[in-house]
Amino acid sequence: MVGEDNIPDNKPLVFAPNHQNALSDPMALVLHLAHQPVWLARADIFGQSKIVDAILRFMKILPVYRIRDGIGNLEKNDATFNTSVKILENNASLALFPEAAHTGKRQVKEHKKAVPRIVFMAEEKSGGQLDIQIIPTGIHYSHYWKFNRVLLVNLGQPVKVKDFYDLYLTDAQAGIKKLKEAIYEATLPLIVNFKSKQYYDIFERILKIYGPRFLKRSGLKHTHGHLFKTDQVLANRLDQMESEKPEATGKMVERVKGYHQKLKKHQLKNRVVKPGNKCLLPLMGNALLLVFTLPLFLYGLVFNALPFFLIDRYVRTRVKDVVFWSSYILVASMVLFPLFYLLQFWAISAWVQDLRLAFLMVVSWPFMGKLAFNWYILWRKTSGQFNFYRIKWFNKSLFNWLIAEKQAIYQLLDEHLKPADFK
Known part of the structure; x- marks a missing residue:
C-alpha cells in the first residue's frame, strides 16, 4: 500500500476505489487497512449462495439496489443510506465504488452520484460539522485472477466534502456534479487507465512487451512501484499516439499482433527472445x-x-x-x-x-x-x-x-x- 499517510486521524472517511475485479477489490483494501470500513455494493451479488452471503456479511457489506434490481426494491436504499449516514456520524468509515460497476479492464468508468449523495446527506444532517474526507483509492493488479501476482493499493490526497458543501446548499445538483468530478480526477493519478476502446487489448499487450524497456528508457530501476508509474505514462502515451497519429498506430498495432501470434504459436514469451550468444x-x-x-x-x-x-x-x-x-x-x-x-x-x-x-x-x-x-x-x-x-x-x-x-x-x-x- 502506498499513501497511508494520506488517511487523516479522527475524521469520518469514505474510501472511493476504482472497481475492476469483483470481490477481490474490497478484499484488497480491507487486508491493507488497520480498520475495516463498511462497504456498499450492488445488491445482485447477494443471494447467489449461502457461503458468498456469509463472506459478504463478514466483510460488512450493505446492498445498494439499482433499477435493474426492480423498481420496488429502490426504496430499500433508504435504509442503506441512513445506516451509512449513522456510520459517518460515529466517525467511522465507509467504502464504495464510485463507478458502481466493475470493468475487468484498466479503464475507469464514469462515476455515479452515490458517493456525493451519501456524504452530503450526512453533512446536511449535522449542519456541515462532520468534515467528511473522501480518500480516492487506486487498486492495481499485475493480473486480475492468476495466483501469486502483484497487487498495489494507492491512497490519494483526501477530497474534503466541506469544500463543496456551500455549492451544494445553493444548488444541490451542481454540488453533487462538482464533487463527483473532483473524485474522478483525484483517482486518475492512482491507476493505469487506457482511454482507447478500439485498441485496448493490444495496448495491454504492448504494456507487457514494451513496458520493461520503457521503464529502462525512463532511467528507473525495475521495481513494482516504478513499473506501475511508467506503465501509467506508457498508457497515456499510447492513447495520445492513437489520437495524434492514427495511421502509425494502426501499423504498429498490426506488427505487435503478428509478433504476439507468432510467440503464442511457438509457446514463447517475449522475455526469452534475445539476440546473441548468452551463457547457458x-x-x-x-x-x-x-x-x-x-x-x-x-x-x-x-x-x-x-x-x-x-x-x-x-x-x-x-x-x-x-x-x-x-x-x-x-x-x-x-x-x-x-x-x-x-x-x-x-x-x-x-x-x-x-x-x-x-x-x-x-x-x-x-x-x-x-x-x-x-x-x-x-x-x-x-x-x-x-x-x-x-x-x-x-x-x-x-x-x-x-x-x-x-x-x-x-x-x-x-x-x-x-x-x-x-x-
Missing part, C-alpha cells in the same frame, strides 16, 4: 535446481493438488464472467483448502503414530503448496528458455524473424513514445 550456465543451474527440488515439489503437489485443480476446473467451466474468477477462487479456497487439510490429517493420522509429526505435516502443506507453485513457474520459465534455444539451433529462419521483429517493434515504439520524465 544460469539456464543449466535452473535445470539442476529443478531436478534436486523435485521431491519437494511432489510433496507440495500431492497434498494440495486436489482442492487446487477442483477449484480451477469449476471456475473455468462454470463461471462465465472472467471478472468473477478471482472472487470465486478466493471464496472456494478459503473453504476447500482447510477442509481438505482436515480430511488429509484424519487420513494420515491412521498411518503416522506420532501426532506431533502429523501436525507438523499439516502445518507444512500450505507452505509446500506455495513452493510447488514456485517450482512450476521456474519450470515454465526454464522450459521456455530451452524452447527458444531449440528454435535458435534448429530453426534459424524463425529465430532471425523473431529477433528482427522484436527489434523493429521496439524501434517503432522508441520513435513515437517519449520516455517518462520524473525529475
Whole structure:
C-alpha cells in the first residue's frame, strides 16, 4: 500500500476505489487497512449462495439496489443510506465504488452520484460539522485472477466534502456534479487507465512487451512501484499516439499482433527472445535446481493438488464472467483448502503414530503448496528458455524473424513514445 499517510486521524472517511475485479477489490483494501470500513455494493451479488452471503456479511457489506434490481426494491436504499449516514456520524468509515460497476479492464468508468449523495446527506444532517474526507483509492493488479501476482493499493490526497458543501446548499445538483468530478480526477493519478476502446487489448499487450524497456528508457530501476508509474505514462502515451497519429498506430498495432501470434504459436514469451550468444550456465543451474527440488515439489503437489485443480476446473467451466474468477477462487479456497487439510490429517493420522509429526505435516502443506507453485513457474520459465534455444539451433529462419521483429517493434515504439520524465 502506498499513501497511508494520506488517511487523516479522527475524521469520518469514505474510501472511493476504482472497481475492476469483483470481490477481490474490497478484499484488497480491507487486508491493507488497520480498520475495516463498511462497504456498499450492488445488491445482485447477494443471494447467489449461502457461503458468498456469509463472506459478504463478514466483510460488512450493505446492498445498494439499482433499477435493474426492480423498481420496488429502490426504496430499500433508504435504509442503506441512513445506516451509512449513522456510520459517518460515529466517525467511522465507509467504502464504495464510485463507478458502481466493475470493468475487468484498466479503464475507469464514469462515476455515479452515490458517493456525493451519501456524504452530503450526512453533512446536511449535522449542519456541515462532520468534515467528511473522501480518500480516492487506486487498486492495481499485475493480473486480475492468476495466483501469486502483484497487487498495489494507492491512497490519494483526501477530497474534503466541506469544500463543496456551500455549492451544494445553493444548488444541490451542481454540488453533487462538482464533487463527483473532483473524485474522478483525484483517482486518475492512482491507476493505469487506457482511454482507447478500439485498441485496448493490444495496448495491454504492448504494456507487457514494451513496458520493461520503457521503464529502462525512463532511467528507473525495475521495481513494482516504478513499473506501475511508467506503465501509467506508457498508457497515456499510447492513447495520445492513437489520437495524434492514427495511421502509425494502426501499423504498429498490426506488427505487435503478428509478433504476439507468432510467440503464442511457438509457446514463447517475449522475455526469452534475445539476440546473441548468452551463457547457458544460469539456464543449466535452473535445470539442476529443478531436478534436486523435485521431491519437494511432489510433496507440495500431492497434498494440495486436489482442492487446487477442483477449484480451477469449476471456475473455468462454470463461471462465465472472467471478472468473477478471482472472487470465486478466493471464496472456494478459503473453504476447500482447510477442509481438505482436515480430511488429509484424519487420513494420515491412521498411518503416522506420532501426532506431533502429523501436525507438523499439516502445518507444512500450505507452505509446500506455495513452493510447488514456485517450482512450476521456474519450470515454465526454464522450459521456455530451452524452447527458444531449440528454435535458435534448429530453426534459424524463425529465430532471425523473431529477433528482427522484436527489434523493429521496439524501434517503432522508441520513435513515437517519449520516455517518462520524473525529475
